[in-house]
Every structure is written in structure tokens, then in C-alpha cells.
Amino acid sequence: MGLDFTVIPQYMDIILWGALWTILITLGAAVVSFVGGIVLAVIALYGPTPVRLPFRIFSFLFMGTPLLLQLFLIYFGLVQIGIDVPAFMAGIIGLGLHFAVYNSELFQTGILAVDTGQIEAARTLGLSRMQALRKVVVPQAIRDVIPPIGNNMIALLKDSALVSVIGVSELTLSAQRAIGSTYRPFEFYVLVAVIYYIINIFMEAAQRRIERRVQASR
Amino acid sequence: MQKVFPFFLEAAWITVLLSVLTTILGLILGIIGASARLSRFALLRFLGAAYVSVFRGTPALIQLFILYFGGPQIGIQLDAFEAGVIGLGINAGAYMTETMRGAIIAIDKGQIEAARTVGMSRGLTMRYVVLPQAMRLMIRPLGVNINAMIKATALVAAISVVELTYTAQRFIGSTYKPFEMFLIAGLLYMIIIYITGQAVAWLDRKARIT
Numbered sequence: 001m002g003l004d005f006t007v008i009p010q011y012m013d014i015i016l017w018g019a020l021w022t023i024l025i026t027l028g029a030a031v032v033s034f035v036g037g038i039v040l041a042v043i044a045l046y047g048p049t050p051v052r053l054p055f056r057i058f059s060f061l062f063m064g065t066p067l068l069l070q071l072f073l074i075y076f077g078l079v080q081i082g083i084d085v086p087a088f089m090a091g092i093i094g095l096g097l098h099f100a101v102y103n104s105e106l107f108q109t110g111i112l113a114v115d116t117g118q119i120e121a122a123r124t125l126g127l128s129r130m131q132a133l134r135k136v137v138v139p140q141a142i143r144d145v146i147p148p149i150g151n152n153m154i155a156l157l158k159d160s161a162l163v164s165v166i167g168v169s170e171l172t173l174s175a176q177r178a179i180g181s182t183y184r185p186f187e188f189y190v191l192v193a194v195i196y197y198i199i200n201i202f203m204e205a206a207q208r209r210i211e212r213r214v215q216a217s218r
Numbered sequence: 219m220q221k222v223f224p225f226f227l228e229a230a231w232i233t234v235l236l237s238v239l240t241t242i243l244g245l246i247l248g249i250i251g252a253s254a255r256l257s258r259f260a261l262l263r264f265l266g267a268a269y270v271s272v273f274r275g276t277p278a279l280i281q282l283f284i285l286y287f288g289g290p291q292i293g294i295q296l297d298a299f300e301a302g303v304i305g306l307g308i309n310a311g312a313y314m315t316e317t318m319r320g321a322i323i324a325i326d327k328g329q330i331e332a333a334r335t336v337g338m339s340r341g342l343t344m345r346y347v348v349l350p351q352a353m354r355l356m357i358r359p360l361g362v363n364i365n366a367m368i369k370a371t372a373l374v375a376a377i378s379v380v381e382l383t384y385t386a387q388r389f390i391g392s393t394y395k396p397f398e399m400f401l402i403a404g405l406l407y408m409i410i411i412y413i414t415g416q417a418v419a420w421l422d423r424k425a426r427i428t
Contacts, residue, residue: 066372072383080394158276172283193276201275
């Protein structure tokens with residue numbers, strides 16, 4: 001069986017819809033992982049011990065196991081405890097939590113790198129601990145860790161392909177659908193790889209722009 | 219619960235086997251890739267850069283699918299396990315290429331110039347001056363690559379290799395106990411990763427003393 005790329009145009013609309021879903025899921029999970037990462041970092045550093053411990057165990061479990069396994073847990077686990085979420089929500093939650101744990105590690109180093117003198121100064125000026133964190137420490141920490149967070153977000157785009165396994169109709173699953181009726185796996189998977197690569201290039205360009213801006217604000 | 223345990227142990231063995239073979243292939247490709255990227259010849263440098271860019275720029279899952287499902291169309295017939303090792307190995311090799319290259323270019327240029335000045339050839343300089351130091355520098359970051367790769371072996375569950383994640387997925391489906399199955403598989407992954415991490419740390423300490 002040779003290669004025949006002429007079957008592609010007929011299925012291009014399904015593939016492009018899939019690409020759109022991939023972008024939406026990546027963006028949704030990016031937001032979850034960003035906010036979640038900050039929350040996890042603040043809890044890990046400043047939370048009371050009884051709160052800190054379960055979060056530590058959670059981070060430990062999520063860093064030491066494969067994302068695919070976590071997706072299965074979240075998808076089937078949510079259903080089991082009676083929460084029936086659509087697959088794409090489970091995908092966003094799973095991807096988001098996974099990368100929140102990785103982002104949290106970065107935010108923690110970022111927060112610790114902010115000079116303690118600044119916290120003392122903020123407290124002296126009458127800001128509460130929470131205010132000092134929110135208005136003084138965290139904004140600076142975010143600025144410092146933008147480059148590595150950007151790398152995580154690019155990894156997130158590529159890992160978003162995994163949510164096809166729990167039935168989210170994104171790019172990868174769209175390709176599988178097209179393959180199901182054409183029996184042309186090579187052509188469609190290569191096409192999909194090219195589309196991921198293009199999205200990846202755009203994300204890298206965005207990352208460079210953001211980094212330049214952050215550099216300028218220093 | 220006791221009934222599923224032997225299946226998980228067998229699956230863990232497959233995951234270990236996958237990880238070891240993929241690491242070996244990844245290291246070999248990393249050495250070739252890094253040599254190409256640092257080569258004197260522009261064509262080799264371009265090929266090395268293209269390898270890294272393509273395989274790091276697309277999802278590993280798609281790479282596996284192209285090899286396993288698309289392979290037969292271009293005359294490559296592999297069973298799922300072979301496709302898993304080769305696909306993941308090529309992917310890991312791209313990451314390891316960058317790690318090795320990073321360690322090599324981290325060596326002070328002055329040392330290379332000094333070695334060349336005392337009459338050592340390019341090859342000798344690489345062998346006796348650059349590589350001994352660079353190899354020490356790359357142990358830890360390669361450990362990070364291997365850690366990520368062990369977790370990436372879960373992807374072959376999608377092409378039905380009966381490893382840990384596939385086994386967990388199967389038993390979640392038949393027992394409706396997602397948390398328990400996740401914990402068993404997760405624990406086994408963490409044991410594998412822990413032992414690998416200890417081995418890397420040991421190597422790193424060894425390399426540091428000399």
C-alpha cells in the first residue's frame with residue numbers, strides 16, 4: 001500500500017476543528033496550570049502544616065507518575081464519585097493539574113528568590129502577610145519564572161495529544177476518525193504532526209516576545 | 219486486590235524493559251545527534267538541528283502512531299513493543315542530543331585553544347580534554363531526561379503494549395476501582411523512578427571524586 005496524500009483535503013475540516021480544540025484545551029489547561037501552580041506554591045511555602053502535607057503527597061504522586069495514568073484516574077475517578085464531566089473538561093482538569101504541579105515547583109523557587117527584605121518592608125508599611133504576598137512577592141516571582149513556565153506550556157501542547165485516549169475530539173482523535181474511514185494512518189498522522197509543529201512554532205515565538213517584554217520591564 | 223497484583227508486577231517488568239532499551243537507544247542517538255550538531259560540516263549540523271527540532275516539536279504519541287500504524291505503508295513492519303522502543307528511543311534521543319551538546323559547549327573555550335596550542339589534534343582535544351569533563355556535567359541532566367522518559371513509556375499503552383499504564387487502565391475498566399489501580403501502578407512507577415534516580419546520583423558522586 002503506497003502513500004496517497006490526495007485523501008487529505010476531503011477531511012481537512014474535521015482536522016482543522018480538531019486543531020481548534022487542541023488550541024482551546026491547551027489554553028484552558030494553561031490557565032488552570034498557571035493559577036493552580038501559584039496556589040500550590042503559596043500553600044507549599046506558607047500553608048499551615050496539616051494543609052501542607054496532603055498537598056505535598058499530591059505533588060509527589062503527580063510528579064512521579066505518567067500523565068496518561070493520571071488522565072485515566074481523573075476521567076474514571078470523577079465518574080466513580082458521581083461527577084459526570086464531559087471528556088474535554090476531564091482533559092483540561094487532568095492536563096491542568098499535572099502541569100500545575102510542575103509550575104508550582106518553578107513558582108516556589110521564584111518566590112524564594114525574592115529578597116526577604118522586601119517582605120519585611122511591605123509588612124513594616126502595614127501590609128498584611130497576604131497582601132505582601134499578593135502585591136509584592138508573587139508578581140516578581142512570576143516575572144522571574146516566565147521562561148521556564150513557557151517551556152512547560154509548550155510541553156503541555158504536545159501532551160494535550162494524550163487526551164485523545166480518554167475520548168476528547170482534539171487533533172489526534174480527529175486524525176484517528178479520518179483514518180477510521182480512509183485507512184491512511186501515515187498520511188493523517190504526518191499531517192497532524194505538521195500541524196502540532198506549526199502551533200509549536202507560534203508558541204515559541206509568543207514565548208520569545210513575552211520574554212523580551214519581561215526583560216524590558218526589569 | 220491480591221488477584222491483580224501479579225499482573226501489575228509482570229507489567230512493571232515490561233515497563234522496566236522498555237525503559238532500559240529506550241535509554242540505550244536514546245543515548246546512542248544522543249551521541250550521534252550531538253556529534254552532528256557540533257560537526258565541522260554544515261550539512262551534518264543542519265541534520266542534527268532538524269532531528270532535534272522535529273522530534274521535540276511534535277507529540278511523542280504522534281511519532282509512535284506514525285511508526286506503528288503508518289510504518290506498514292512505507293514497508294516498516296514492527297510489533298507494538300518494538301515500535302514502542304524505537305519510537306520512544308528516537309524521541310528521547312532528540313532530548314539527549316541537546317543535553318549532551320549543552321554539556322560539551324559548557325566546557326571553557328580557552329581549554330580547547332590551549333590543548334590545540336600544545337599540539338593536540340581536534341580529536342585528541344575532544345577525547346582527553348573536553349569529553350572527560352563534559353561527561354561529568356551531563357550525568358545529572360541526562361538523569362532528568364531518563365526520568366521523563368520512564369514516564370513517557372506509558373504512551374505505548376495507546377498501542378496496546380501490556381505495560382503498567384495499560385494494565386491499570388484494563389483493571390480500572392473491569393473492577394471500577396480507579397483510585398486503587400492508580401495507586402498500585404503509581405507506586406510501581408515511583409519505585410522504578412526512585413531506583414533510577416539513586417543510580418544516577420551514585421554515578422554523579424563517583425564522577426565528582428575523580
